[in-house]
Amino acid sequence: MNTRKKTNSSLSQIQGVVSELKKQNVNPPGGDKYISDCYGACLELIEDSHENVIDIIQYALHYRPYISPQYFVNLFFRALQYIELYEINNDSSGVHSYPVRLSTQKDWKKELVSIFEFYADDIKYILKNKNTVTTVLQRYAGPQILINMFKNSDSVTVADFGCGGNFGLPGMELEIAYEKIDDHSPEGLATSMLYPAPTINKGLAFDTEDPHKETAKEWRISCSFYPSEFSKLAKTLVLEDEVAKARKTRFTLYDLTENPVDEKGSLPRNCVDFVIISTMLYQLSPKDRESVLANAERILTSEGLIVVQDFAIKDENTSSGLDFNTAWFSKYTWSYRTFVLGEITGWKFKEALQWPNGRCRAVREGEDFQLIAETAAVAHSTS
Ligand SMILES: C[S@@+](CC[C@H](N)C(=O)[O-])C[C@H]1O[C@@H](n2cnc3c(N)ncnc32)[C@H](O)[C@@H]1O
Known part of the structure; x- marks a missing residue:
């Protein structure tokens, strides 16, 4: 060629x-x-x-x-x-x-x-x-905090859009602890909501790349470490073996920018309490982001919540409601953020958490953290 x-x-x-x-x-x-x-x-x-x-x-x-x-x-x-x-x-x-x-x-x-x-x-x-398939279990701490804040039953059904190596939901099912997070939120409220892990009743994980294939694993390893981090490879391989023991999450090979043609297919309607979209939307065009969010809304129950985590800021002038054209790496910005979206937020993104980077070893409150905490409290008192 x-x-x-x-x-x-x-x-x-x-x-x-x-x-x-x-x-x-x-x-x-x-x-x-x-x-x-x-x-x-x-x-x-x-x-x-x-x-x-x-x-x-x-x-x-x-x-x-x-x-x-x-x-x-x-x-x-x-x-x-x-x-x-x-x-x-x-x-x-x-x-x-x-x-x-x-x-x-x-x-x-x-x-x-x-x-x-x-x-x-x-x-x-x-x-x-190809797309970058960097997969970091630690990133699921943010979605786990939001799930714990909003869940209204003992067990939850969760979808992971763009699951990469598919560590996130299996990690929650097996209650694997995250590495220590330096919490800058008021009175450490953010991480006070981290444990115990939610009970995963059923997990649905989607990606365009099958994480179980050997070639996918090679590409994942190439993506997941900065060169100076390769000493962590052995630990990550142990983690990969560990999460493989989880049984509640089913993986489906699916391009989430495609809208489903039938009702019985991979993306059934109204069946999950939470959709996690972690570090995936930044890879897409504005139009494809809209399709992915429409698919998330489709699969979500009416009281459910979409949790988006990415290098982004809120911007109502964009078609998705988020602006991804932000500086990823700077000593001064907390550029990696966790947002929630659903009926309960009036279908407008609210910013829950900020992280200094995608390694998620420190957290502070997002712009709408207080509002989100109050909304969750009201939702619990009325349910
Ligand atoms: C950077 S990885 C994030 C993995 C994991 N969610 C995390 O945060 O650690 C982004 C993932 O999104 C997937 N992805 C990108 N476009 C997609 C699409 N149209 N449909 C399904 N998955 C997609 C990629 O294959 C990749 O595995």
Whole structure:
């Protein structure tokens, strides 16, 4: 396949990507030096007008015109990490020299020149067809707090849209404890609602990628760790084995942007108390976000609640009610947020919680935290 063909991604899109690379070069996700050096090297290659890197970026933007610069840069790094782990380092000994082999910007520059020459088609394939499937159990602490706040019976039925590796609902079923969360909410109210885990009567997990496939697992591993986090891999593999023991959640392969054609299909009406959409909507175009939210509303009971968690802020001028064009990584913003939506909020997003990043080790109250707590209390007193 010759993927080197003329593409017409706009100059402003490319400038957006360059500007995001610069921002994350200074403020890399998780403060990770490897990522910072990688982006620094990439910027050097762009400045040198290195043909292969520009060709790859243009190609991907052509096929994904709606991708945000933040998401493009995120996916780009995952693609490089996949090549490192499963193409370059794929030796039978299992001893990987990634990432320590690449501890300076100079190391990365040499490596990128080689990757962009020998693995250009693999990178293009990923950037054109795949989504980031980073799966972090800790992220489900936010939805668990909201479920506990609003549940009105002992057991709940919950859907997980874009479940990735499908850890979230099985983790709740098995009552797996989250890592400690530094709680900045008034009197630690947020985390006071975290335990005990809700009893999952039935879980419905959906994704376009089947988490049980070996190829999906490789891609998930490539996505789920910053380079400096790979020491956590062994612990995560143990967790994967643990959550596989859960029995209440059924996985369905489904593109949630598609509206169901019949009533008996994968998305039955009015059957779940909560729909969790964690770190998924940012990957979609505005129109596709609307379709996913319509599907969430369809599957929800009339008193149910949608919990969206993402890098977003409330914005009623957007078609979804959320603006995803926010800075993901900054020392000053708590950019990862938990929102609720349903009949009880008048079908307007309310912001429940804020997290400094998608690793969710600290929390503080969202703009509407008090209102949400009061609404939940009123709902309980009248039920
Ligand atoms: C970043 S992962 C989030 C995984 C997990 N929810 C979490 O927060 O840790 C986003 C997931 O959304 C899935 N996804 C993206 N678009 C989708 C679609 N149209 N239908 C179903 N799943 C989708 C991706 O395959 C990916 O597994």
